[in-house]
Each structure stands twice: as C-alpha cells, then as structure tokens.
Amino acid sequence: MALEDYRGDMEMCCRCSTCKFIPMQKVKGAQYVNVCPSIAKYNFHAYSAGGRLNIAAAMLKDGFKYTDKLLDIVYNCQLCGACGVSCNYAMDMEVLQPISEFRLRCVEDGKTNPALDKVIAGLQKQGTMVPGAKGKRGDWATGLKLKDATKEKVDVLYHVGCLTSYDKNMQKLAKATVKILQKAGVNFGIAGNAETCCGGRAYQMGYKEDFLNQAKKNMDMIKKAGIKTLVTGCADGYQAFKVLYDKYNLKGDLEVLHISEYIDKLIKDGKLKLNKKVNLNVTYHDPCRLGRLGEPWIHWEGKKVPGDRFVFDPPKEYRRGTKGVYEPPRDVLKSIPGVKLTEMTRIKEYAWCCGAGGGVNESNPGFARWTARERIEEAGSTGAEAIVTACPWCEKNFSETIKENGSNLKVYDIVELVEKAI
Amino acid sequence: MALNKEVYKEFEDVVGEENICNDPAIMPAYFSTEFAAVILPGNTAEVQAIVKLCNKHKMQFRPICTGWTGMFPPGIILLDLRRMNRIIEINEKNMYAVVEPYVISSQLQAELMKRGLNFCIKGAGTNCTAMLRGHGHMDQTTSGDDRNHLAIEWITPEGDIVRSGSLGSSDEWFCGDGPGPSLRSILTSAVPPGVTPGVFTKAAVKLYHWSGPSAYPVEGISPHYSLSEIPPNMMARYFSFPSVEKMWQAELKIGESEICFELMGFNISMVAANITTSNEEEEETFNRLNKEVQGPGFFVIVVGDTPADFEYKQRVLEKIVSENDGKSLKAVEDPRIEGILMCQCTRISASIRETFRNGGAFNSIPIMGQRDLTIKWAIGAGKAKEPLIEKGYIVDDGGAFFGWGVEQGHLGKTEIFCKFDPGNPEAKAAVEGWQKEQNRRAFTERYFASTMGPQDEIGPALLNYHLWWQKITEALDPNGVSPSGGSLV
Numbered sequence A: 001m002a003l004e005d006y007r008g009d010m011e012m013c014c015r016c017s018t019c020k021f022i023p024m025q026k027v028k029g030a031q032y033v034n035v036c037p038s039i040a041k042y043n044f045h046a047y048s049a050g051g052r053l054n055i056a057a058a059m060l061k062d063g064f065k066y067t068d069k070l071l072d073i074v075y076n077c078q079l080c081g082a083c084g085v086s087c088n089y090a091m092d093m094e095v096l097q098p099i100s101e102f103r104l105r106c107v108e109d110g111k112t113n114p115a116l117d118k119v120i121a122g123l124q125k126q127g128t129m130v131p132g133a134k135g136k137r138g139d140w141a142t143g144l145k146l147k148d149a150t151k152e153k154v155d156v157l158y159h160v161g162c163l164t165s166y167d168k169n170m171q172k173l174a175k176a177t178v179k180i181l182q183k184a185g186v187n188f189g190i191a192g193n194a195e196t197c198c199g200g201r202a203y204q205m206g207y208k209e210d211f212l213n214q215a216k217k218n219m220d221m222i223k224k225a226g227i228k229t230l231v232t233g234c235a236d237g238y239q240a241f242k243v244l245y246d247k248y249n250l251k252g253d254l255e256v257l258h259i260s261e262y263i264d265k266l267i268k269d270g271k272l273k274l275n276k277k278v279n280l281n282v283t284y285h286d287p288c289r290l291g292r293l294g295e296p297w298i299h300w301e302g303k304k305v306p307g308d309r310f311v312f313d314p315p316k317e318y319r320r321g322t323k324g325v326y327e328p329p330r331d332v333l334k335s336i337p338g339v340k341l342t343e344m345t346r347i348k349e350y351a352w353c354c355g356a357g358g359g360v361n362e363s364n365p366g367f368a369r370w371t372a373r374e375r376i377e378e379a380g381s382t383g384a385e386a387i388v389t390a391c392p393w394c395e396k397n398f399s400e401t402i403k404e405n406g407s408n409l410k411v412y413d414i415v416e417l418v419e420k421a422i
Numbered sequence B: 001m002a003l004n005k006e007v008y009k010e011f012e013d014v015v016g017e018e019n020i021c022n023d024p025a026i027m028p029a030y031f032s033t034e035f036a037a038v039i040l041p042g043n044t045a046e047v048q049a050i051v052k053l054c055n056k057h058k059m060q061f062r063p064i065c066t067g068w069t070g071m072f073p074p075g076i077i078l079l080d081l082r083r084m085n086r087i088i089e090i091n092e093k094n095m096y097a098v099v100e101p102y103v104i105s106s107q108l109q110a111e112l113m114k115r116g117l118n119f120c121i122k123g124a125g126t127n128c129t130a131m132l133r134g135h136g137h138m139d140q141t142t143s144g145d146d147r148n149h150l151a152i153e154w155i156t157p158e159g160d161i162v163r164s165g166s167l168g169s170s171d172e173w174f175c176g177d178g179p180g181p182s183l184r185s186i187l188t189s190a191v192p193p194g195v196t197p198g199v200f201t202k203a204a205v206k207l208y209h210w211s212g213p214s215a216y217p218v219e220g221i222s223p224h225y226s227l228s229e230i231p232p233n234m235m236a237r238y239f240s241f242p243s244v245e246k247m248w249q250a251e252l253k254i255g256e257s258e259i260c261f262e263l264m265g266f267n268i269s270m271v272a273a274n275i276t277t278s279n280e281e282e283e284e285t286f287n288r289l290n291k292e293v294q295g296p297g298f299f300v301i302v303v304g305d306t307p308a309d310f311e312y313k314q315r316v317l318e319k320i321v322s323e324n325d326g327k328s329l330k331a332v333e334d335p336r337i338e339g340i341l342m343c344q345c346t347r348i349s350a351s352i353r354e355t356f357r358n359g360g361a362f363n364s365i366p367i368m369g370q371r372d373l374t375i376k377w378a379i380g381a382g383k384a385k386e387p388l389i390e391k392g393y394i395v396d397d398g399g400a401f402f403g404w405g406v407e408q409g410h411l412g413k414t415e416i417f418c419k420f421d422p423g424n425p426e427a428k429a430a431v432e433g434w435q436k437e438q439n440r441r442a443f444t445e446r447y448f449a450s451t452m453g454p455q456d457e458i459g460p461a462l463l464n465y466h467l468w469w470q471k472i473t474e475a476l477d478p479n480g481v482s483p484s485g486g487s488l489v
Helices: A003-012 A037-042 A049-062 A068-075 A082-087 A096-108 A114-126 A162-166 A171-183 A200-205 A208-225 A235-247 A259-268 A327-335 A365-381 A392-405 A414-421 B005-015 B024-029 B044-056 B105-114 B244-257 B268-275 B279-292 B307-323 B335-347 B351-355 B371-383 B386-390 B425-444 B455-461 B465-476
Strands: A156-159 A188-190 A229-232 A255-258 A280-284 A339-341 A386-389 A410-413 B037-039 B061-064 B077-080 B087-091 B096-099 B149-155 B161-163 B199-206 B234-240 B262-265 B297-303 B361-369 B402-406 B411-420
Touching (some): A003 A049, A003 A096, A049 A082, A049 A096, A068 A096, A082 A096, A096 A200, A096 A208, A114 A200, A114 A208, A156 A171, A162 A392, A171 A259, A200 A208, A200 A235, A208 A235, A235 A255, A255 A259, A259 A327, A259 A414, A280 A327, A327 A414, A365 A386, A365 A392, A410 A414, B005 B037, B005 B044, B044 B061, B044 B077, B096 B105, B234 B335, B244 B262, B244 B297, B244 B371, B244 B402, B268 B279, B297 B307, B297 B335, B361 B371, B361 B425, B371 B402, B371 B425, B411 B425, B425 B455
Parallel strands (some): A156 A188, A229 A255, A280 A339, B037 B077, B061 B077
Antiparallel strands (some): B149 B161, B149 B199, B262 B297, B361 B411
C-alpha cells in the first residue's frame, strides 16, 4: 500500500498524544513513561507519531514541500513502532505504516540522507549493511567445518546476518549459536560466503528497491537449496524474513524462527539441557523487530464502509504489536540455572527502543546513543548486573554507549548466556 | 506573520536554537496553523522572557500542554510547554501536588497511588496534563474543575509573575485563596468566552484519599489487558434502571450515603466502547448489551477502606439499587470485564475509545449543574440526535447522553456527544447544527446557560458577565498579545 492508501488513517489522528507514552495502565510512576525516542529527544510535536501523520496528511493535500527540517524529522526516527502500540490500545488506525511509507516516498523523491546513501552504496557493492566490511562474510566460520546449506541437505539454515558476520566483536554470537545447535544435535548449515544481507535495515532506511533486490536474492538461494526452516540470530533479520518478505509476497512457506524461539523449542523438546549454573541477575530488553514488529504480517485488502465509522469491508484486523516474540526468550532465560530475571518498566510490546534502528545508528549516532543511555539507566534501575538482548545491533549499541558513558552494566546476547549454561 | 531574523534571534537567545522553530514543515503537526514560530520554554524564567518579548514586539502567543484541542489564530507564537514536565512536590501531609504543565496525569496518579492518594483526572484521559481544570470519571470523590485549584504560578499577559493564594505570601502551595491574592475568579483556566490569558507555569492540585491498590495488577498484552485479580475491597458494577427518574433517585441516594468512589453515568454505548478492542466488536457488543439493559444506567466503583467498610458499602448499594429496581449488567460482573473497567475508569485510559475510535471526531456539550435539571435537557438533546443517526451522519449510540456525580452528588455533570467522520462535510455540518441548536434550547428553555452558547444572548441574562470578562482581559493584556481560545488539555 502506498502513502495515499493511509490517508484515512492519518486523518483519524486526534492528536491525543498517547503515541508519546506507554499505555496508561502500564505507567508505574513519573519515570520511564516515554515510549517514543524521537519526541522524547526533540520535543517538537512534529517528531511524534501524531505529528508525523498530520504532516504527511497535509502534504498529501497540499503537495510535498521538502525542507531540511522535514528531512531531519523523517530520518530521526527509529521506526520502532512503539507509537502504534500505544495508539492502537484505543484506536483502530495504522500508525507505523504511513510513517514508513512517508520515508519510502522521500527516498523515491531523491530526498535521502547522505549517511544512509553511503550505507546503501556499501550494500549494493558488498551485500552487507556494515560499511567498509573487510574480508568475506563466511570468514568467521573458518575451521568450524559447518555444513554449506547451499550444497548439502540440512533441516535448518542458520542465517547469520551482516553485523554478526563481519563485526569481529560480534562474531562470538555466531560461534555461540553454532555451539548450541551442535550440542542439541540439529542438522543445520550456513550459506557462508553465499549469504547476503536480508535487506531489512535498508527497508527501514527507506530504500525499498534495495530491500526487494536483497529479498529476491535470498529467496532464490533458499528455494534453490530447498530450505524449509530458517533460523536467524538477528532481530532485524527475523523481521525481514518473517514479516517484510511476507508483506511483499516473497516468503512463500518458509518457516522463520528467531534463535531464541528455536532454543526455547529445543529445551522444551528435551533436545537441549542447560545444566551449568550462571549466577547472574539480568533484565531482558525486547528488540523492537523481534517483539512488536515481529508480529506476522496480515494480508488484507478492502474498502472503507461509507458512513460514520472507520470500518472496512472486509473487516480489517490490525497488527497491534501483540503477537511478537515475547515469551520464548524469557522462558529460555528462566531455564538457565542461576539466572534471575527482573523486568524493566517498559517491556514487551511497549519496550523502549535500543536506538540503533531505522538508520539512526548510521545517520545520527548521537541520537542512537542517547536512546540507548535511557535504556541502560532503566536496566540499571532494576538492580540487574546485565542487560540481555536478542539482537546484535542492540548489543553493539548498548556496549558502545556503556563504553562512552561508563556503567557497570554488562551486555549479553541471549545465546551467550545459553552457551555458558551448556 | 513571519518573524524577522532579528526578532527570531531574540527568542532564540532565551531558549537556545534547538528549542525554537519556524520551519513550515513542522506547522501541520500543530493544529494546521501557520504559527510565526513554535517555542519550547524550559522553565518559568524562559516563559516570562518570551512573554515580555511578545509584548515588546506586539506578537500574540498561546500556550499548550499536551495540546489535544484548541483554536489558534495564524501568525501567533505557540508556546509548547512540553519541556516543563516536572513534578515539583507531592505533599502527603497537606494533600496537594505541585506540577508543571506537561506532567501527564498518568505519571502523577501512579506516584500518588503508591502513597494512598489520588486526584481528579480529566475525562480526556491520563495522557493529558495533570494541571488544572478537569472533570471526569472520579469526580464523585475527587470533585472537578477549578474546585481543585490551590496556589498557582501565573505569568500574566504582560510578563509579570503572579503567585496566587498562599504562595503569594509564603513558599507554600496549600491554598488557592490566601493568605495572598485569591484571583480564583480569573485563574480558572477556562473562563468563558476564552481561557485565562497568560501562562500557568506551576500549579498545586488538591489530593484525595485512595484506599485502592498502589498499582493495579495488570496482565496480558495490549489491547487485551486485564487484572490478574480484583484488588481487595473493590468492586465495579453497571446498573440499569427502568426509568430516568429511578436512575436519578438511585444516584442521589448513593451520593448521600457516600458509598461509591466513582459514579459514572455511562450509557451502554460507552460501556461497549470501553470493553472492546475494535470498532466491529464494539458495534456488536453495543447491540447485544442494549438488549440486556432495561433503560438508562450508571457504572460504579466501590472502594472499601477496610473489609468491614467494603461490606457496609456493598450492602447499602444493593439496597439502593434494589429500591429503585436497578439491574446489574451481567457482562460487567465477569471479573475480566470488571477488572479492566475498574482499572480504565480510575486510570482514565480508555476515553479515546469512547470518543475518537469510531469516526475520528466528536462534538460534545458538557454541562456542570444540578443533574435532575440537566438530565431533562439531555433527554431532548438525545432525541434531537435521532435524525442524524437515521441519516448515518453520527454513530448510533441510541441517542444517549451520560453524566456523573460530583462531590457525592452535590453537583453533577451531564454531557452528550455525537461521534462522526470529520471527512464527511455533511455530517460535520449536521453535528455543528445540532450542537448550536441544543445550546440555544438549553438557554431559551431555561435549563442552563452553556459556555458554548450564544454569548451575546446569554451574557445580558447573566449581568453582562461576558462584557466584564472582556474588560478584565483588556486590563490584564493591554497589548492584546494573549488571544482567547486554546486549551490546557
């Protein structure tokens, strides 16, 4: 659907400001009430979801008048979707979709962000969202003797993802995942150097064509290799394969699982035992694209029923962020002997974003770190020794922010703790 | 009116470049108005400096808090008070809280509930400012509107700082009327035909005793939140009655016996809106519940201070309802429905479902006064909705009105609204016509004088108060920089 298709949704915005805060029932005090990093940082209403919808509606009506400020508003948003969850507690309207479509329109019109252009140039050249990546994508697996899923028959393709493949500090996640899957006796493989970027982060940045190119490449490879199940360790990858590919009718019947879901299944099926004690007080950070944005896509086409209500024929089922992956990572953490999980104030569908999504990490690192600082402080307030996440982009942003600002909080991906426990 | 560079720089020097913007791109976010600039002051001193600059340059300004509603002339300076978001003080002993304009009610309420306190929250919802001028679901216990105002820090339209009530003679916020200047008749924030000119930068609001939980045990995932258990000594019910008269008698008795924390006269359409998670579900639920109720009704929340107190209140409630032939709505007796309604109607988190979800807009006529009189008017206003419903202009709510007790029925609020699609110009015009006519009828048939009615007709009947108010605002605002309109929601 194009931006024009969301005109009615945008006009439904009553400017009530709920998109700025966590759902009211969940407010536990004066602190940690914000849900949208953009309005929390920049304060002008234009940076809120309501403001964005009102701006987009006005531009559809009066024509697109691009200014530097408008582009500043457009690109200083992680597209984390928390606004929509809060709004959709009460309202039947799309919130994130028109905001995302507005960004796609900007890119189509050539109104791009130079920093993001560079990242996309890297994607086009090297097939990765890690600019200046050195070496080959599969180098991390050298010597591990893993199956090549493009050539050998496997039950599961482990899609490693750009950051985990190329960033030397993140390759530990891939190695931990391999160790876990091997311990559970899973017949899995990787695509190695044949793996390419899922395209999800390119889509977030507004580059739809580049996303579609990546999606087609991936699905060609997957179909050719006869892959039925794909497991990803990255929340961005999870959302891309599971939700975005489906949105564009590219997913087919591929089963897509996040590694936290898969480990949870292995534990519950008795295939993976977590025996070693890991004495650690932790809190869990829900990555946006595993949680609220990991909710399956709902294919729908219809028309508004004429009359007084914003209802459609056939009825429209809204994606309200409720069907993301929330319990499996928590169940995995609870299965690790010695781990004590304490929840933060903002969790699950209304979790505060780590700050790294939507291209913000690349276009405005200061804003990404500002957002992460808020989460680190919230995590610290629980008394936890460590914040556990399930996405390398979250881990990287948290770790770098802690390094910059100082904090005793440790950062782990969930696979690191599972690895310690086996 | 665009700001020239020199004037812009003067404002920028007050708040810093990151807190002022005149780029046309941001304007549609704010009320579709071409403001000269939007400015984000961070404290009282900055507000004062901005107001003084507005006087110097004869520029009009308006402040907003969360800014849900408002009417704003083009070319003015908009003061978005978002950065002023601190809870200054919660004084448990003297039962008041001091807040800045962008503290939302949900934040303050969550802090208060931990301390066994609560306060009046606007029906607009806890997503709106905690400061001043509210009436809503909890008025039965927490009163409403300016009756909750204590001391206020006010920047006058000329840029002076006035501290009202006890704050005028000491650093204490406990009283709005002295020792020190009272100004209660001016500082109401919603004096017709406009709001108080200038800017409120801090205000003390009255707090009330709360025997409910320090936090509700909310479980589940949005939008299907529920309570894991009904908190001890609490109960919520909806009762319908065979006639308006019976309902009103029950309402009076409940007020006299002071047994309900909340008495909210929802119509069944509003119950349906509150307990459902989509428009389709709401319509189906309304049709179903509408068959179950026997007539008009209200929703109550009982909160006992002790188990014995709770038992006493339940028994009295049962007796009053029985004596007036009331009937409990079975759906609300279901603990899942009871629990979430209880939570939503004290945390005021579902008002948007009641108002905006259906069509995106609503027009309302709210009246404070004696419930028996205003109910009689509302019945006629409800009848007048029927042709609009038949034509499909407004959502079918059975032509219903609603209302609630204030201060245990000492006062009451009656309200009636039409929900419609603002994209339908015929519907919009029909609703505006209905609103105008019903306001006029209220006055000509001597039910009440609505602040939204024709001031040139109502004013002369009420000692020309509108002219006196005009004189006051002219005296307070000799440069005419603080136009009427706007809202503190």
